[in-house]
Amino acid sequence: MTDLRVNGQQRAYSGDPAMPLLWYLRDELQMTGTKYGCGVGLCGACTVHINGEAVRACQVQMSEAAGKAVTTIEGLHPKHEHPVQVAWRDVGVPQCGYCQTGQIMNAAALLAKTPAPTDAQITSAMAGNLCRCGCYQRIHAAVRAAAKGA
């Protein structure tokens, strides 16, 4: 049995301890805001927070999530108005949108630790998140805007 907290709610899981957190969130909890993109930790589409750190949910086995507090995009902000979410809307970042929840979770973790990042820090922190539509210029601008608003 694995006990963990997801968006503040206590959960118990009794399946394969090797199952990645990604599939637990998506298939078991039906929290599909955390996206599957590559399964090998190279795209960042499945970024969630564990104890406040941005991690790739595809790289975390359920056994490793035991006792941890997981935050997904669904739980990032009670009114879905985290400064990063607001900035994403104001800047008009998304095209297809599929990678954006991962981008937002990654950016939120960056700003929690580094409220006033330099341009180079933004670029470096966001380099693990792929966007095939190529919204990078706006992602950078939105992180910058969120930092100002934070």
Next chain:
Amino acid sequence: MNALSTHDKLVISNVSRRGLLKGIAATGGLVLAAQLPAVRGALAAYPTGAASMPNGVVSNPKIFVSIGSDGIVSIVAARAEMGNGAARTALPMIVADEMEADWDRVRVVQSPGDEKTYGNQDTDGSRSVRHFIQPMRACGAAARQMLETAAANTWKVPVGEVEAKLHEVVHKPSGRKLGYGALAADAAALAVPAEDKIKLKEASAFRYMGKGNVRISDIVDITTGKAMYGQDIVLPGMRFAVIARPPVVGGKVATLDSSAAMKVAGVEKIVTLAPTPAPAKFAPLGGVAVIAKNTWAALQGRDALKITWDDGPNKVYDSKAYRAQLEAAVKKPGKVERNEGDVDKALASATKVITAEYYAPHIAHATMEPPAATARMTGGKWEVWAPVQSPGGARDDIAAALGIKPEEMVVHTTLLGGGFGRKSKCDFAIEAALLSKDMGGAPVKVVWTREDDIQHGFYHTVTAERFEAGLDASNKVIAWRHRSAAPSFMANFVPDPKHPGDIELGMGWVDTPFNVPNMRMESGEAQSHLRVGWFRSVNNVAHAWSIQSFIAELASQLGKDPKDFLLEMIGPARIVDVAKSVTTPWWDYGEPQQVYPVDTGRLRKVTELAAEKAGWGKALPKGQGLGIAAHRSFVSYIATVVHVEIGDQGKITIPRVDTAIDCGFCVHPERVRSQMEGAAVMGLTLAKYGDITFKNGAVQQSNFNDYPLVRIDESPTQTNVYIVEHGIDVPASGVGEPGVPPFAPALCNAIFAATGKRIRQLPIGDQLAT
């Protein structure tokens, strides 16, 4: 075409019933929507290729618009939204603008796949705004006039005394007002105005069109995780499936041992799927499916399968050997596709002949959302949820695979997590339907992993391009021979084509708009051993890259400025009559020539604009350079200047990109800018990394480790976009695709300017490292 006036009997229905997916349902109340036969035709000031698309266009507001008693206006999006903002933002916005609806009170409702009702839904070819701006304007204007008539009837005043304005109708003399919600029922009972009675807005009255002041419809859902893509569908009792597909196209299972797979906890069933003989259109590849209680169990089960494959004849496909074949094909005369003047004679008499060859490999779409689809059958009725670019076409194809009529199934279009042409092909949705059928109609979601996506796609074609330019004594180009050899995507549809089809020929090749008296384009033979599929911008990518690179090579050899020489080659402003010299009928994006001619004046203008804004000619430090390229595609004109800096080990840094676009009347400038910004990144990825290779018939790459995409730390720092402004009288043209082709050549030309190194094969890879 007078179809808008032909409906006298209405059946009121609630559009919200169509919105089966959570979150997209319209509000209730009385609505304008009605079960009606489709209306063909629209108030059109100019003809477009829409007329020759299957099922044409529909402009009937009783199909597209409903108004709740609460005043919420629901507008149907019938095409697929894959990220450019056309289907679920721009087109509904056009309707809203014409009907004077307040965008804040508009809901967008996704239609199912049904072209008889909604008109063509094939979201491809950068056609959505180009083909639907006119019918959607007519639709909105008709709805506005019906609301005005309903108000005038209520007040018993002449309709000329009332005016619709921002979600209400005003009686001008008295100042009385009625909101759209209050008028909905009466308006719904009226006939749609006859086409010749529809009054479009003056452009000066546009609220949204041309302004760029409307956010994309799904931006809140996207940023909260509520947006539903194909991968995200969850149905009660749903099973999850992954498929081990044959590594070689056309291969089939020779032996299968599924005993270990069946022992994996959660695995419920193993199903063998047969391949479809070529030409297979979009039929699945076949293979062995593992159906399980969750994705993880299905993946574990698939890993435990023991399969040997009978690869079949495509096992011979080897990228290295095939490249040699293509390069041999372009060294000898090919099938003449366009011929102007006498190129042989002109080359023979030339003072100098300059020759160059280029090679560009297969690439994979790698949409951030790998393909996925869910199917179920309840009470004899099939439903499929899928991120398909062509929901109407997908319905036909899935129904055929199930052996049912299209009317017996509903295809729900989810959001597409990227499309780029991959999701024009509905093989993954057919897989879901076949597996659900095997499970007695139980809901089954087929999940493609990234490895599945990279290894079992429909790949952008591979191509060899050879150029010969003949110069006269004054260094003017008097002869231009361009040979191209590339396997055709037509192999999906017809047996064994040896040459490209008219669509491929027309993608920035036979329409090369240069001012050269003797020109010939010849296609070499090329057989397909894979599933070639169209990738964003299609053959324009390699054509533009090679042509625009060769132009810069010629400029260099002649000691001329590349921008000046490009303009010299384009020649004076004129309309190029391509049709007179082609040997296969000229496709030109399916558009009528009188509306969308090849206008070199517009190509010149974007070239000059991009150059001017980029500061063309400015002095740059050593190791930096500017490159330019210009290309007409999807009947739009784009020029791009790339500023590159080459560092240690050939590291490419791009501080700035300047792109100028002429896409006729620009409906949503903000989204056009975002498309151009994204096109620069996609262009950089394909130039720098894009390389799918085959060995023994199988793809050698598998995930982002060996098929990398450009990341934020290597993408252009700043992409500036300049939109040539036009009034509503200049027909809107393509936006989703045409930004891509000029990027790679502009980059390669910039690299040459910076280093003197000419890139003649893509990807650039480590060519700059030495």
